[in-house]
Amino acid sequence: MEEKLPPLNALKAFESAARHLSVKLAAEELCVTPGAVSQMLKTLEVHLGTKLFERVPRGIYLTDAGRDYLPSIRNAFRQIAEASRRVAASNDVGVLTVSVTPFFASAWLVPRMASFHDSHPEIDLQIVTGNALVDFSRSGVDVAVRHGLGRYPGLRSDRVVTVEMVVVAAPSLVARLGRPQSPGDLSDWPQVHDAERKGWSLWFQGNGIVEARAPRGPSFDDSGLLLKAVLSGQGAGLLPAAMVENEVRAGALIQLLETAHMEEFAYYLVCPDNRQTLPKIAAFREWILGPLAQSAMVAG
CATH class of the missing domain: 3.40.190.10 (Periplasmic binding protein-like II)
Known part of the structure; x- marks a missing residue:
């Protein structure tokens, strides 16, 4: 007889609350109320027949059972995400989601997007803006462009353009x-x-x-x-x-000071190392690192 699985939403609430050790932060991440998160956690504990969290006045912390349970749940979500990415990437065409900083989007990327479309009409760019480096395993983002020194452990980083x-x-x-x-x-x-x-x-x-x-x-x-x-x-x-x-x-x-030329202080194209050869990502990477990028330096 097939064993009944816990509700998926309850598992998501558990993983988020365990990662943050906060019902409130988990609620913000999942776009629900703290009360809804608490109810999902109780549902999961009833399903499992054991307590996963200890509730204290200043927050929550994992029980021994919760600590034992968490790695398996995280691994399961990673496997689901990876399987979903493989299925989505099996098609060479479609939407490529690019996360960029707002200023880079307006000053550099958007004015040049027509060039990418002319070269790759089968790929539609979806631009999302933000300043924090994205979690590629969760966000649905394919590639990101970030400003800094390009040191992102576990990720492929290529300098796009040096800025002043x-x-x-x-x-x-x-x-x-x-x-x-x-x-x-x-x-x-x-x-x-x-x-x-x-x-x-x-x-x-x-x-x-x-x-x-x-x-x-x-x-x-x-x-x-x-x-x-x-x-x-x-x-x-x-x-x-x-x-x-x-x-x-x-x-x-x-x-205040003369501009110091720092070659490494630049905009970088960032993506998971194991995904850089996917056709859509490879096409965007070749375009953004090509002559168009090198022909014009941006200041932002």
Whole structure:
């Protein structure tokens, strides 16, 4: 007699809650209410006849049974995801989902998309924007373009184009703190950050500086909002040169240091190493790394 499986939604709720150790964060990830997550967890525990979580006033933690159960459930979801990807990839045509940062999308990719369509009319690009590096095993994203040093363990990373980033601040902040004489001076300045709070860290690394403190200050997932925060004097910002060109020329912002050319500080095409030869991905990779990319440097 075939054994009855637990409800799939309950298993998803268990995996998410166990990963976050939070009913609230699991609910946000699954787009349901915390009450719904709690109910699904109870349903699963009743089905299994054992407790998977201990509930405490400040949250939840896994029981021994929950810790034993979690690896198998995660592996099962990975197998389902991988099988689904293989089936979807068996067709050479269709939709290619590309995750890019908002500024790269508007400044570089969108103006050039017609070129890709002319070369590969059988592939439709679906562009999704965001700043965080995606989880390729869960998101449905095929490839991503991210800005940084291109160091992503377990992923294939190819430099698309080197960008010119400049450090700027409002005149009021410069008047209060004085002009920095070297990149190291900025480690003590208030800073405005990207959503992942990595931009400044990468910039300091590229200038051979080990930061003495963890990044502090406000962060934004939109470069336009980040620019507004810098203009209002909330801190120094690391922004694309082309994006702040008018503000610097008008005196609304001051470029604090000469631009340092860092070849590795660039936009990178990122994808799982074991998927780079899939036809749709290979076509996009060949196009974005080809002469079109090298013929024009972007500043963002």
